[in-house]
Structure formats: C-alpha cells, structure tokens
Amino acid sequence: MKNSTAIVLFCDNFRINDNQALHQAVQNYANVVLVYVYAENYLGRNLGAASKVFLHYALKSFQNLLHEKYSASLVIRAVKDVNDIAPELLKIHSEHNFEAIFAAKSYIARQIKTQEQITQTFEAKNVKTIFTKGKIIFDTADVKQFKIFTPFSKHCFSNLHLLSDMAMSHKTITSKHNLASLSVDELGLLPTNQGRWAQKMMQFYETSYDKIEENFVNFITQKLHSYAEERNNLEAGQNSAISPFLRFGMLSPNWCFNFCLTMGGGQNQFALELLWRDFSYHTAYHNPQIETEEIRPIYKNFRWNNDLQHLKLWQKGQTGFDIVDAAMNQLYTTGTMHGRARMISASFLIKDLLCNWKLGEQWFWDTLADADPAINPFSWQWVFGSGLDGAPYFRIFNPHLQAQRFDPNFVYRKKWLKPSNHLTPPIVCHNLQSKETMLRYKVALR
Numbered sequence: 001m002k003n004s005t006a007i008v009l010f011c012d013n014f015r016i017n018d019n020q021a022l023h024q025a026v027q028n029y030a031n032v033v034l035v036y037v038y039a040e041n042y043l044g045r046n047l048g049a050a051s052k053v054f055l056h057y058a059l060k061s062f063q064n065l066l067h068e069k070y071s072a073s074l075v076i077r078a079v080k081d082v083n084d085i086a087p088e089l090l091k092i093h094s095e096h097n098f099e100a101i102f103a104a105k106s107y108i109a110r111q112i113k114t115q116e117q118i119t120q121t122f123e124a125k126n127v128k129t130i131f132t133k134g135k136i137i138f139d140t141a142d143v144k145q146f147k148i149f150t151p152f153s154k155h156c157f158s159n160l161h162l163l164s165d166m167a168m169s170h171k172t173i174t175s176k177h178n179l180a181s182l183s184v185d186e187l188g189l190l191p192t193n194q195g196r197w198a199q200k201m202m203q204f205y206e207t208s209y210d211k212i213e214e215n216f217v218n219f220i221t222q223k224l225h226s227y228a229e230e231r232n233n234l235e236a237g238q239n240s241a242i243s244p245f246l247r248f249g250m251l252s253p254n255w256c257f258n259f260c261l262t263m264g265g266g267q268n269q270f271a272l273e274l275l276w277r278d279f280s281y282h283t284a285y286h287n288p289q290i291e292t293e294e295i296r297p298i299y300k301n302f303r304w305n306n307d308l309q310h311l312k313l314w315q316k317g318q319t320g321f322d323i324v325d326a327a328m329n330q331l332y333t334t335g336t337m338h339g340r341a342r343m344i345s346a347s348f349l350i351k352d353l354l355c356n357w358k359l360g361e362q363w364f365w366d367t368l369a370d371a372d373p374a375i376n377p378f379s380w381q382w383v384f385g386s387g388l389d390g391a392p393y394f395r396i397f398n399p400h401l402q403a404q405r406f407d408p409n410f411v412y413r414k415k416w417l418k419p420s421n422h423l424t425p426p427i428v429c430h431n432l433q434s435k436e437t438m439l440r441y442k443v444a445l446r
C-alpha cells in the first residue's frame with residue numbers, strides 16, 4: 001500500500017489534529033490527496049446563511065493551515081446536488097487514480113446515504129472505502145437506542161477504553177496530484193448582499209487553529225472548575241464557546257473530552273455537556289427524520305397558533321420581553337446565543353407564542369453559526385417535550401423569572417437590547433398564554 005494513493009474526503013471535520021481518517025490514510029498510503037466536495041444540500045437541507053459564512057472562513061483557515069504547515073492543499077469541488085457527490089468522486093478517480101477513500105463516519109441520515117452511495121460506486125472499481133470515527137466521542141450507532149441521557153452517559157463512562165487513541169498532528173503529509181480545484185471564494189458561501197452582516201458576525205470568531213486550541217486550553221485551565229455553577233449565568237461568560245468549531249470539526253470532540261477528563265480529574269459537568277452532544281447524534285441516528293418529525297408521535301396532536309406576525313416579532317427581537325429580545329438580538333448580530341438564552345427564547349416561541357417548534361428550529365438553522373444537524377432539532381424537540389429525555393411539557397419558563405435568576409444585574413440585557421426594545425410593550429400576556437398552552441398539551445396528550 002505504501003506506494004499507492006488514497007484520498008481523504010473532508011466534510012465537517014476540517015482539522016489535522018486527531019483526525020482518524022487522515023491519520024489512517026497517511027499511515028497506510030504513500031500519497032494522500034485531500035478532497036472536499038461541496039453541495040449546498042449535503043445534509044439533506046440547504047445550509048443556513050450563518051453556517052455558510054462560518055464554513056467559508058473555516059475552509060480558508062484550513063487551507064492556510066495545510067499550506068503553511070504541510071505545503072499541501074485541499075482539492076475543492078462543488079456539485080449542485082448531494083446525489084452528485086459520489087459521481088464527482090468518480091470523476092476525480094478518472095483524473096487521478098486512487099486505491100482508497102477515507103472519511104469520517106456520519107450519523108445524519110442524508111450523509112449516511114451519501115456514504116453508502118460512495119461505497120457502492122467504488123466497490124465496482126475495487127477502491128476501498130473506510131469510514132472512521134471522528135464526528136462524535138463514542139460511536140454509539142450500533143448500540144441499542146438510549147432514550148434517557150443518564151444511562152447513556154453512564155454507558156459512555158463505563159466504556160472509556162473505547163475512546164479513540166489520539167491521532168495527533170502529522171509532521172508531514174505527502175500530497176501530490178494535478179487535480180484542478182475551486183477556490184473557497186468560488187463556492188459562493190458568502191451572501192451577495194448584506195456582506196457587511198457576515199463580516200460583522202465573523203468579528204466574534206477567531207478561526208486560526210492555534211487560537212482555537214489556545215482558547216480551549218485557557219477555558220479548561222481557567223474556567224473548568226467553576227463551569228458547573230456558572231454555565232447558566234448569562235452575565236459571566238464562563239462557557240467554552242467551542243460549538244461552531246465542533247460543528248465544523250475544527251476541534252476534535254474526542255480530544256476535547258480527553259483533555260477535560262484529564263484536567264478535570266475525571267467525570268465533570270463539562271464532560272457531561274460534551275456527551276449531550278453525542279446523545280443528540282445518537283438520537284438523530286436512531287430518528288432519521290429528527291428535524292421534521294416529532295420523536296414522540298403523540299406530540300403531533302398539539303394544536304399550534306403559528307401566528308406569522310408573532311413569529312416575525314420573535315425573530316426580530318421585538319416581543320417586548322426583554323430577556324427574549326436580548327437573546328434574539330445576540331443571535332442576529334453574532335450568529336450565536338448563550339445556551340440558557342437558547343432555552344428561554346425557544347420556550348417562549350413554543351409555549352408563549354404557540355408557534356410550531358419547527359419554525360424556530362428553521363430560524364436557528366438559518367442564523368446560528370453552529371447550526372447543527374443533530375443538536376439543533378434535538379434541542380428544539382427537547383424544549384417542546386416531544387424529544388427524548390425532554391423538558392416536561394408542564395415546565396413553562398417564565399421569562400421574567402428566568403431573567404431575574406440568570407441575569408440579575410441586567411448585564412446581558414444591557415449588552416444586547418437596542419434602544420427601541422425599551423419602547424416595545426409585551427406582545428402577549430405570559431400568564432394567560434401559559435394557561436392556554438397547558439390546556440393544549442393536555443388535549444394533545446389525552
């Protein structure tokens with residue numbers, strides 16, 4: 001094998017460090033060609049605007065890393081439709097012969113199908129396809145479905161020996177080819193108008209690999225000890241802010257988990273949060289329609305208002321509920337939102353405005369830089385109650401009490417509210433809406 005060529009097919013695992021697919025290819029093949037084939041609907045739905053922007057900068061940063069540290073480059077191709085990915089690889093094969101394809105194993109229905117298409121396409125050519133772990137910490141695809149998080153996390157902690165060996169950076173990557181490549185700009189991921197919005201959003205992210213890792217190490221060494229108490233505090237800024245880097249695979253979840261166990265002296269709250277991420281993927285794997293179908297079917301009976309005027313006011317941060325409006329403004333400006341604020345604003349849309357969780361999920365999908373095909377629908381269903389191990393339906397967040405508890409000194413709201421927000425009266429009465437919502441749940445779940 002050592003004289004032959006393999007390709008490493010990248011997709012949402014744009015990293016060198018702890019990249020099993022790349023590691024195995026470099027260990028077993030003399031020449032390794034690095035390939036990325038973009039289709040806007042590669043996840044089965046079109047990528048949202050904010051994550052497209054983030055992907056643009058992630059790819060640029062990855063190209064820089066490859067160029068500066070390895071004198072290598074990523075061969076970038078674009079296809080119109082996800083079904084064209086396997087044929088495009090076949091085309092690449094006809095331009096430059098290779099004996100194997102390495103990629104990170106997916107747990108998302110549409111990507112699983114693509115990986116099957118690739119395997120079928122190349123079986124006939126005697127090209128091996130190897131899908132390695134890399135997107136989550138524990139490969140729980142073949143494990144029976146866990147419906148509750150605690151036994152899931154116990155299962156993970158009792159199987160620490162299954163954690164991947166750390167595949168750290170390679171000193172060299174030999175990558176020789178004459179394949180044509182698009183530039184990142186040619187993928188057209190940035191918006192053609194409102195370009196300033198994208199630039200402004202990216203001011204909130206540092207996408208160089210050294211900085212991403214340094215920030216994470218600083219978080220672990222300086223904030224891990226207080227994370228359990230502070231993670232819900234909207235004022236403190238005690239969270240890791242790694243979600244977009246995990247989403248696009250610029251950070252390895254396996255590496256983060258290992259590092260946090262080592263530094264945290266074993267099981268800790270942050271490790272559990274990383275396992276919630278794995279649990280979302282585990283759930284998405286077992287429920288392939290997670291973004292369109294209620295996991296618990298009885299919840300389909302819920303009667304929604306779906307008032308589009310209310311939806312618009314929520315999206316624009318003009319509900320008259322200061323904590324919700326601050327959260328929605330943070331989202332629109334930065335492409336992210338504090339985790340506690342995500343829960344409050346999602347609960348408000350579902351349980352105060354009676355708008356279908358799918359409308360909120362789609363808005364987050366479009367506006368979050370970390371919009372994740374598993375975590376986003378999983379979390380929306382969790383808030384609604386139709387998901388696994390979800391918030392009980394009768395737990396209706398009171399936005400005023402949430403604000404008092406998690407933003408007692410108005411720090412978060414002062415930061416994100418606009419002057420116009422102070423003039424907006426509440427668009428609904430929370431107490432009346434809560435009563436109506438409880439009734440609707442009772443009718444639906446009868």
Ligand SMILES: Cc1cc2nc3c(=O)[nH]c(=O)nc-3n(C[C@H](O)[C@H](O)[C@H](O)COP(=O)(O)OP(=O)(O)OC[C@H]3O[C@@H](n4cnc5c(N)ncnc54)[C@H](O)[C@@H]3O)c2cc1C
Pocket residue numbers: 231239240241242243244246247273274276277278280337338339340342343346364368370371372373375376379380383
């Ligand atoms: C309605 C709603 C939608 C969400 N949509 C997304 C999404 O599209 N993408 C996304 O990455 N996260 C999503 N989350 C989960 C969570 O809010 C974010 O992961 C977190 O706020 C990101 O900030 P952080 O990296 O500082 O998190 P930290 O608190 O530092 O946690 C570290 C990591 O653990 C994982 N994690 C933390 N909380 C959760 C959780 N509740 N569920 C699953 N994994 C978790 C994430 O990977 C996160 O980056 C959503 C939550 C809600 C309530």
